[in-house]
Amino acid sequence: MxxxxxxxxxxxxxxxxxxxxxxxxxxxxxxxxKDCQVLDSSEMNPNAEIDYFDSVCxxxxxxxxxxxxxxxxxxxxxxxxxxxxxxxxxFHAPLFRGTEGYFPNVQGTKLEWRYADGKLVAFILRMxxxxxxxxxxxxxNLVVLxxxxxxxxxxxxxxxxxxxxxxxxxxxxxxxxxxxSKPCLP
Numbered sequence: 210m211x212x213x214x215x216x217x218x219x220x221x222x223x224x225x226x227x228x229x230x231x232x233x234x235x236x237x238x239x240x241x242x243k244d245c246q247v248l249d250s251s252e253m254n255p256n257a258e259i260d261y262f263d264s265v266c267x268x269x270x271x272x273x274x275x276x277x278x279x280x281x282x283x284x285x286x287x288x289x290x291x292x293x294x295x296x297x298x299x300f301h302a303p304l305f306r307g308t309e310g311y312f313p314n315v316q317g318t319k320l321e322w323r324y325a326d327g328k329l330v331a332f333i334l335r336m337x338x339x340x341x342x343x344x345x346x347x348x349x350n351l352v353v354l355x356x357x358x359x360x361x362x363x364x365x366x367x368x369x370x371x372x373x374x375x376x377x378x379x380x381x382x383x384x385x386x387x388x389x390s391k392p393c394l395p
Contacts, residue, residue, distance in 0.1 A: 231325040231326045231387075231389070233383070233386075233387045234323075234324050235321050235323055236321075237321055238267045238274060239266060239318060239319060239320075240266055240274070240276060240318055240320055242264075244266060244267055245266040245267075245276055246264060247263070249262070250263070259279055259280045260278075260279065260280070261277075261278060261280070262278050263275070263277050264276045268287070268290075269322055269329075270358075272288065273289075274287065275287065275288050275297060277299065281312045282313060284315065285315055285332075286298050286299035287361055297361070300354060311338055311339045314336065314337050316335045316337045316349065317334065320332060320333075320334050321333040323383065323387070325389060330386065330387075330389065331354060331367070332356055333352070334351070335350070335352075335372075336349075336352045336369075337349050348373070349371070349373060350369040351369065351378050351381075353367050353368045353382050353385045355386075355393060365393035366393065366394045367385060367386075367392070367393060368382075368385035368394070370385070
């Protein structure tokens, strides 16, 4: 009889349980030079053998964005506010191997922070890379990184969208970011 009552109560509760899909939204921070603080660069070092720069840009959620570059490449990283500059996580060129080319560079003026129910789940950034077959051309991609806020070193590439080949590239990149089951690319 107790089992019957338990099943009856459960049957009453099941219709009230909600399995709603997460609510996704975006926020943006600037990657423009005027908004970033240059910490070190080849222009500051007369003995530099290659062009390079290290800068910190505005971030969100207790993070600052590291924007770095050298030898015709650039990349980003995250730094917890209050950490010394070399600390934090850096997302180097090999992570952007889906960008279809050589010499990947962060482009654009914004970093898109993608959230699911208010929790940071991904970044979307614009990258260019020289075309593998024709160095005079470049590929422009929206690169989607899955962010693991508990361990930034586990941040990984989950996809990219070629801007020239996909009509609604921004929407396509957001769809990749919003697929929370999307695995890291090998």
